[in-house]
Amino acid sequence: MAHGGEALNGARPRPPSDDAATEAERLEQGRRLFAAECLFVAGAAAAGQIPAVSLPEIAFAGRSNVGKSSLVNRLTGRKALARISDTPGRTRQINFFVLGGRLMLVDLPGYGYARASKDQVASWTLLVRDYLRGRPTLRRVCLLVDGRHGLKESDEAMMDMMDRAAVSYQIVLTKADKLTPEEVRVKQVETGAAVARRTAAHPEVVATSAHSGAGVPELRAGLADLAADAPAAAAEGGPER
Numbered sequence: 094m095a096h097g098g099e100a101l102n103g104a105r106p107r108p109p110s111d112d113a114a115t116e117a118e119r120l121e122q123g124r125r126l127f128a129a130e131c132l133f134v135a136g137a138a139a140a141g142q143i144p145a146v147s148l149p150e151i152a153f154a155g156r157s158n159v160g161k162s163s164l165v166n167r168l169t170g171r172k173a174l175a176r177i178s179d180t181p182g183r184t185r186q187i188n189f190f191v192l193g194g195r196l197m198l199v200d201l202p203g204y205g206y207a208r209a210s211k212d213q214v215a216s217w218t219l220l221v222r223d224y225l226r227g228r229p230t231l232r233r234v235c236l237l238v239d240g241r242h243g244l245k246e247s248d249e250a251m252m253d254m255m256d257r258a259a260v261s262y263q264i265v266l267t268k269a270d271k272l273t274p275e276e277v278r279v280k281q282v283e284t285g286a287a288v289a290r291r292t293a294a295h296p297e298v299v300a301t302s303a304h305s306g307a308g309v310p311e312l313r314a315g316l317a318d319l320a321a322d323a324p325a326a327a328a329e330g331g332p333e334r
Contacts, residue, residue: 123313129193
C-alpha cells in the first residue's frame with residue numbers, strides 16, 4: 094500500500110539533490126581510480142635517483158608507526174603495495190608508484206623513529222627536503238597523524254619544512270577505529286585549529302581507518318579530484334583498467 098502524498102498522487106519519487114549526486118559521483122570516480130593498476134616505477138635513496146617529473150603527484154608522509162603503509166595499501170586495495178613491517182623505520186627511500194596512468198603515488202620515508210641514528214635522520218631529512226623543493230607536479234602531501242595522539246613535535250617539524258617549500262599538505266588522521274565517533278570529531282576540530290595558522294595546510298582534516306575503511310572513500314575522492322585534469326593514460330602506467 095502506498096503512503097505519502099506524492100505516491101498517492103502518482104508523482105515520481107523526488108530525485109537526490111544535486112549536491113548528493115555530485116558527491117556520489119566523486120566517490121565513484123575515486124573508487125575507480127584507486128581500483129586501477131598500480132605499478133612500482135622507482136625507489137630513490139638519494140636525490141640523484143628521484144625520477145623526472147611526469148604525472149601529478151600525491152605524497153604520503155608520517156611518523157614511522159603511524160600506519161602509513163597500511164593506509165596506502167587500503168587506498169589502493171592491495172595487500173603489499175607499501176611494505177608493512179613490525180619494525181618502524183624500515184622505509185629508507187622514496188618509493189614511486191603510477192596509479193592508472195593518471196597519478197603518481199609517492200611513499201616518503203617515515204620520520205620520528207627513535208632508534209635511528211643522527212646520520213640517518215639527517216640523510217632522510219635532506220632527501221625529503223630535496224624532493225619537496227624540486228617537484229612542480231606535487232599536488233599535495235597527505236601528512237598522516239595518529240588520531241589517538243594528535244600532532245607530535247616531529248609532525249610540526251615536517252609541517253615547517255612543507256610551509257617553507259610552499260607545498261600543499263593535508264592532515265589525515267589514522268587509526269580512527271580506536272576512537273569513538275565523538276573522540277574522532279573532537280580530534281578533527283583540535284587538529285584543524287592547530288594547523289589553521291599554517292600557510293600551506295589544507296583546511297580539511299580527514300579521519301581514516303585502514304582497519305575498518307572509514308574515511309577511505311572520501312580520501313580517494315579528494316585525491317582523484319587532483320588527478321582530474323591528468324591524461325587518461327601515460328606511458329609509465331599504461332591504460333586504466
